[in-house]
Amino acid sequence: MRTVLVVEDEPRIAGLVRDYLEHAGFAVLRAGDGRGAIVLARTRRPDAVILDLGLPTLDGLDVLRDLRRDSNVPIVILTARGDETDRITGLELGADDYVVKPFSPKELVARVRAVLRRAETPPSPETRVVVGDLELDVPRRRVLAGGRTIALTPTEFELLLTLAREPGRVWTRGQLLDVLRGSSFETYERAIDGHVRNLRRKLEPVPAEPRYVRTVYGVGYALAEPDAPRGAEA
Ligand code: CA
Numbered sequence: 001m002r003t004v005l006v007v008e009d010e011p012r013i014a015g016l017v018r019d020y021l022e023h024a025g026f027a028v029l030r031a032g033d034g035r036g037a038i039v040l041a042r043t044r045r046p047d048a049v050i051l052d053l054g055l056p057t058l059d060g061l062d063v064l065r066d067l068r069r070d071s072n073v074p075i076v077i078l079t080a081r082g083d084e085t086d087r088i089t090g091l092e093l094g095a096d097d098y099v100v101k102p103f104s105p106k107e108l109v110a111r112v113r114a115v116l117r118r119a120e121t122p123p124s125p126e127t128r129v130v131v132g133d134l135e136l137d138v139p140r141r142r143v144l145a146g147g148r149t150i151a152l153t154p155t156e157f158e159l160l161l162t163l164a165r166e167p168g169r170v171w172t173r174g175q176l177l178d179v180l181r182g183s184s185f186e187t188y189e190r191a192i193d194g195h196v197r198n199l200r201r202k203l204e205p206v207p208a209e210p211r212y213v214r215t216v217y218g219v220g221y222a223l224a225e226p227d228a229p230r231g232a233e234a
Pocket residue numbers: 008009010052053054055
């Protein structure tokens with residue numbers, strides 16, 4: 001049974017989310033504040049985290065930053081309606097998805113399932129994708145770039161894998177969001193920019209001069225083809 005840590009200070013919301021998750025077959029851990037959340041995440045190693053951003057003792061964004069220092073656990077953040085800044089910051093800090101309050105618990109459970117699916121080994125026979133000196137070990141979700149091992153979140157890995165399967169193909173942000181979300185949810189193009197920024201920070205020897213993930217101005221992103229000159233376009 002997979003375990004989800006629910007970090008939410010409002011007991012009514014936390015209880016509702018727990019009920020829906022348990023009904024969907026998950027075991028649920030609860031934390032009502034930021035510090036408690038970090039302790040539980042470290043000691044109990046949940047399979048996914050639902051993290052409210054408005055928390056006592058330690059802000060949700062600080063919790064996120066702290067968890068991402070040493071963990072790639074899938075994280076879905078809960079944000080207040082209209083609080084776009086927090087949402088973008090959360091995605092930039094490595095959250096895998098977000099849900100805006102007030103939310104449908106059913107949709108939240110669907111999002112948790114989606115980030116867990118991304119984090120797990122796909123059933124496809126694909127094992128390795130190699131583009132130049134970039135190597136993706138799909139079953140192990142590992143990335144080698146120029147001989148360096150890169151640790152990525154499930155979302156970053158999925159994003160890179162999508163680009164790497166078709167080097168040179170140009171993707172719009174909307175298309176990438178569809179791939180990451182299974183296309184049925186609200187689109188949020190700047191979220192892709194946040195994930196790409198995080199991906200580059202980890203992957204690129206010089207993030208300001210990307211050699212792997214190129215920006216295609218006015219359109220979106222593409223993985224550089226191994227024979228094409230790199231760096232100049234982005
Ligand atoms: Ca709250």
